[in-house]
Amino acid sequence: MLKSTELVFAYDRKRNFVFPDIYADASAPLLVLGPSGCGKTTLLHLLGGLRKAKKGEILIAGTNITKLSTRALDKFRGEHIGIVFQQSHFIAALSMIENLALAAKLSGAKVGQQQIFDILDRLQLSHRAKAKPNALSQGEKQRAAIARAILHQPKLLLADEPTASLDDANCKAVFELLSERAKEIKAALVIVTHDARLKALVEQHILIDHPSNSQ
Amino acid sequence: MNALQLSWRNIWHRPLGSLLSLLLLALGVGIISLLLLLSTQLEERFQRDIKGVDMVMGAKGSPLQLILSSVYQIDAPTGNIPLKEALRICKHRTVAEGIPLAYGDSYQGFRLVGTDERYVKAYAMELESGQLNESDFEVCIGATVAKRSGLKLGDTFFSAHGLINAPEELAHTHEEQAYTVKGIFKSSGSALDHLILTNVASIWRIHETHDHDHGDGHGHDEHEHSEATQDQNHDHGHSHDHHDHSHDHAHGGHDHSHEAAPKARLAPMAYYEQVIADEPDKEITAMLVRFKSKLGIVQVPRIVNQQTSMQAALPAIEMNRLFDRLGLGINVLRGVAIAIILISAISVFISLYRSLKERAYEMALMRVMGASPTQLFTLVLFEGLILSAIGFLLGIVLSRFGLWLLTKWGSDDLPYSLSIFSWHPQETWLLFATLFIGILAALIPAVQASRTDIANKLAQ
Numbered sequence: 255m256l257k258s259t260e261l262v263f264a265y266d267r268k269r270n271f272v273f274p275d276i277y278a279d280a281s282a283p284l285l286v287l288g289p290s291g292c293g294k295t296t297l298l299h300l301l302g303g304l305r306k307a308k309k310g311e312i313l314i315a316g317t318n319i320t321k322l323s324t325r326a327l328d329k330f331r332g333e334h335i336g337i338v339f340q341q342s343h344f345i346a347a348l349s350m351i352e353n354l355a356l357a358a359k360l361s362g363a364k365v366g367q368q369q370i371f372d373i374l375d376r377l378q379l380s381h382r383a384k385a386k387p388n389a390l391s392q393g394e395k396q397r398a399a400i401a402r403a404i405l406h407q408p409k410l411l412l413a414d415e416p417t418a419s420l421d422d423a424n425c426k427a428v429f430e431l432l433s434e435r436a437k438e439i440k441a442a443l444v445i446v447t448h449d450a451r452l453k454a455l456v457e458q459h460i461l462i463d464h465p466s467n468s469q
Numbered sequence: 470m471n472a473l474q475l476s477w478r479n480i481w482h483r484p485l486g487s488l489l490s491l492l493l494l495a496l497g498v499g500i501i502s503l504l505l506l507l508s509t510q511l512e513e514r515f516q517r518d519i520k521g522v523d524m525v526m527g528a529k530g531s532p533l534q535l536i537l538s539s540v541y542q543i544d545a546p547t548g549n550i551p552l553k554e555a556l557r558i559c560k561h562r563t564v565a566e567g568i569p570l571a572y573g574d575s576y577q578g579f580r581l582v583g584t585d586e587r588y589v590k591a592y593a594m595e596l597e598s599g600q601l602n603e604s605d606f607e608v609c610i611g612a613t614v615a616k617r618s619g620l621k622l623g624d625t626f627f628s629a630h631g632l633i634n635a636p637e638e639l640a641h642t643h644e645e646q647a648y649t650v651k652g653i654f655k656s657s658g659s660a661l662d663h664l665i666l667t668n669v670a671s672i673w674r675i676h677e678t679h680d681h682d683h684g685d686g687h688g689h690d691e692h693e694h695s696e697a698t699q700d701q702n703h704d705h706g707h708s709h710d711h712h713d714h715s716h717d718h719a720h721g722g723h724d725h726s727h728e729a730a731p732k733a734r735l736a737p738m739a740y741y742e743q744v745i746a747d748e749p750d751k752e753i754t755a756m757l758v759r760f761k762s763k764l765g766i767v768q769v770p771r772i773v774n775q776q777t778s779m780q781a782a783l784p785a786i787e788m789n790r791l792f793d794r795l796g797l798g799i800n801v802l803r804g805v806a807i808a809i810i811l812i813s814a815i816s817v818f819i820s821l822y823r824s825l826k827e828r829a830y831e832m833a834l835m836r837v838m839g840a841s842p843t844q845l846f847t848l849v850l851f852e853g854l855i856l857s858a859i860g861f862l863l864g865i866v867l868s869r870f871g872l873w874l875l876t877k878w879g880s881d882d883l884p885y886s887l888s889i890f891s892w893h894p895q896e897t898w899l900l901f902a903t904l905f906i907g908i909l910a911a912l913i914p915a916v917q918a919s920r921t922d923i924a925n926k927l928a929q
Contacts, residue, residue: 295928304837304924325841332839339927343830345475347482356475360838402838 255279256301256410256442261310263296270308273297274460276444278410283433283443285452288462294446297462298414301444303331315409332361336403336441338432340415342395344387344402350374351383354402363406373401377431393424397431404435411441417449425451472844476851479824486820491860493813498864498903500806503871505893508799512792515541518659519784521591523766526555526567526773527755532782533791539570539755540784542580542660546572549752550779553745558773559738559758563765569741569753571672574628574643579614581628581648581665583672583753585737589654591759592661598622599652605674608648608667612656624650628675643675669741669753810906817856817910821849825914832918833926846919850911857907861900 261273271293278284288294299305301312303319312319315334322330344353351370358365374380377397382390390398396416403411413432417425429445429452436443445452453459480487518540527535528548537544552569559567568591571583582588586601589609599622602609610620620626625647648667656662735743744751758781760766766783773781825832832845872889 299924299928302837304927328836328839328841331837337837343834345479345831345835346828347478348475352478356835357838360835360840360844362839 255313255315256444257311257313258301259311261297261300261312262308263293263300263305264308271296273300273310273462276301276460278442278444278458280437280440280442282458283436283445283456284458284460285456286444286446286460286462287448287453289448292462294448294462295414298337298412298444298446301410302335302337302412303327329362333363333406334409336406336408336411338396338399338403338411338413338416340418342399344395344398346387349384349386350379350390350398353387353398354405357402358405361406361408365405370405373405374398377401392419393428396420396424396428400428400431400435404439404441407439408441411436411443413443413445413447415447415449416445417447417452422451425449426455429455472848473851473855476848476855479828479848480852480855483820483824486816486824487856490813490816490820490856491863493809493816494857494860494903495863495867497806497808497810497813498861498899499867499871500809501803501899502865502868502893502896504799504803504806505895505899506868506872506891507875508795509893510888510891514659515788515792518592519788521759522757522784523760524758524770524773525755525782525784526550526558526758526779527782529778529780532780533787535755535780535782536784536787538572539757540660542663546754547780549754550756551749552741552751552753553749554777554779555753555756556738556741556745558769558777558779559756561765561769561772563760563762563769565759565761566738567759568757569669570755570757571669571752572754573672573676574630576614576626576628576648576665577618579611579618579663579665581608581667581672583667583669585668587737588757589666591757592657592659594657594661595655597653597655599650602651602667605668605671606646606648607651607671608665609652609654610650610666611654611662611664613662614665615653620650620653622650622653626650646675673751810903813860814906814910817853817907818913821852821911821914822917825849825918829921829926832921833923836921836923837927842919842921845921846915849915849918850908853907853909853911853915854904855907857903857910860907861903864903865896 256276256278258273258276260275263271263273265271273293276284276286276297286294286297296305300307301314303312303322307320310320314330317330317334319327319330344350345356348356351374354370354374355365355367358370371380371383374383377400379394379398379401382394382398387395387398396419400416403413411432416432417428420428432445433443445456522540525535525539527539527546528550530547534544535547538546555567555569558564566587568584568588570588572580573583574581589601596609597612597615599609610618614620627642627644627647630641630643648665648671654661758765758769760769770781770783773779835845836842869889876889
């Protein structure tokens with residue numbers, strides 16, 4: 255469950271981003287739309303606890319993360335938030351299965367080897383378990399990134415342009431994967447994108463068209 | 470997958486950079502460790518052999534050569550000295566004892582030394598089997614001699630003239646009189662392991678007998694023969710002073726030497742006194758002197774050098790001089806090794822710094838997944854630590870390998886065995902220094918990793 259109110263972010267004194275209030279829960283995904291440079295990614299970083307907001311509140315599963323200390327925020331993020339980025343990056347030195355095991359360990363959640371295998375299996379990646387990230391295709395990487403984001407069963411699943419680099423077929427597949435898995439683990443799903451193809455697939459939209467200057 | 474394992478995997482994910490760092494580290498550590506081991510083991514052994522020898526009297530020449538030949542059994546002797554003169558010095562009130570050494574022959578390259586039981590006692594040599602040599606032509610052999618020559622208790626052998634192992638056709642063996650092995654010493658790790666000990670009389674006698682064989686054609690009758698036998702001896706190319714002199718004695722009074730065997734049971738000094746009473750010209754090669762008081766070190770060498778035909782050399786001073794000279798070379802090498810280690814530290818730094826630039830996104834990602842800045846800091850620090858630890862281990866292996874090569878190929882020149890598996894106390898410090906350097910090299914990259922700006926990195 256995610257709820258943000260009166261969120262303001264300042265890169266510097268002159269440029270303030272004021273964001274519309276956001277509400278999302280496990281029942282349906284939320285699409286945050288807008289052109290490049292409108293602050294979509296900034297919003298995602300705020301929601302994910304990667305940046306500090308200047309004003310406002312973000313409630314995730316009952317915790318106001320804007321009030322958390324840096325260390326507590328790191329811990330909270332690891333435990334309760336899963337993020338899928340536009341470019342999926344992995345630890346290059348580790349195999350896919352080791353990458354997932356490391357992610358599980360860092361999140362602090364108790365995830366067994368069997369669970370990791372199960373998820374890889376359901377995302378049709380079990381044959382790449384021992385492969386290094388470089389050996390994977392773009393689509394495989396994106397699926398693996400999703401696997402990594404949902405492994406520890408977060409309360410909030412954030413996705414930043416998850417489909418931008420994919421073709422139509424993969425785009426649909428990845429979206430379905432995200433929404434299905436989110437529903438399965440009862441996580442609120444927020445997708446930030448400018449990908450028009452997703453509009454047709456998601457009911458709830460929020461549009462960020464132009465950054466407001468509050469000063 | 471803990472931080473240590475992850476660091477390990479990251480190191481081998483860029484094998485070339487890591488390998489270069491490791492090679493440099495191993496080389497630096499290896500050289501320093503080898504120098505430590507070599508210089509201390511050699512110095513230790515050199516010091517150990519000095520024990521109980523305050524001064525050496527020998528023929529004039531290089532004092533270092535005198536010390537090397539009579540204490541360490543490495544160099545050729547400087548010549549011979551009259552036993553009479555040496556004994557006179559021993560009467561000085563500061564002298565505790567003087568042990569004569571007589572060289573001249575060898576067996577399979579091992580030196581035969583004529584001395585007495587006080588020599589064995591001074592070096593605290595213990596018998597492995599058998600007993601000490603008592604009569605003429607009985608020997609006790611060092612552990613290395615026993616091992617390499619295969620001589621056993623009761624075995625007999627002929628000594629060869631000269632101190633080096635000459636080719637068979639050139640070697641002149643004293644086949645008139647065989648030596649019998651009476652005892653075998655335990656290994657002491659000192660130069661004495663490479664010696665065959667007998668009494669002084671045996672060395673004197675063998676050269677008399679040797680002399681007679683050549684003089685046979687001329688009969689035993691006249692003293693004039695001393696000239697002839699000496700000439701014959703020169704034909705053999707052996708021109709050691711003491712041989713000439715012993716030939717003289719052969720004619721002067723060989724009866725005495727034959728009687729010497731039963732008389733040998735006198736206390737050593739009394740025996741030598743008796744010998745020079747009968748034959749004032751008897752010679753030895755050197756005499757090891759121990760003083761009762763430190764005063765002797767000041768007084769006696771001056772007396773020897775000014776009032777006799779001999780020279781006095783102080784082992785402690787000569788060896789210090791030698792190590793001072795060696796020390797310069799060792800210091801230069803040590804400096805080079807330290808420079809190599811520092812370069813390896815820079816190599817570790819560059820390797821980590823560059824890999825970190827590539828891995829900045831990974832670092833941000835790990836932060837997203839819940840890793841704390843401290844965890845990232847330790848992750849990078851571990852990489853430096855692991856590299857320096859492996860480098861240290863490789864360096865230690867390298868130095869032991871070097872030492873092994875030295876003992877394998879250089880042992881003929883050096884009558885010492887080096888212990889390969891010993892751990893030098895300073896190597897513990899070397900370990901700490903190496904680890905410290907590894908940490909130092911990783912420090913800046915580690916701080917950078919911990920300060921990774923997640924959002925900016927991910928927004929790129």
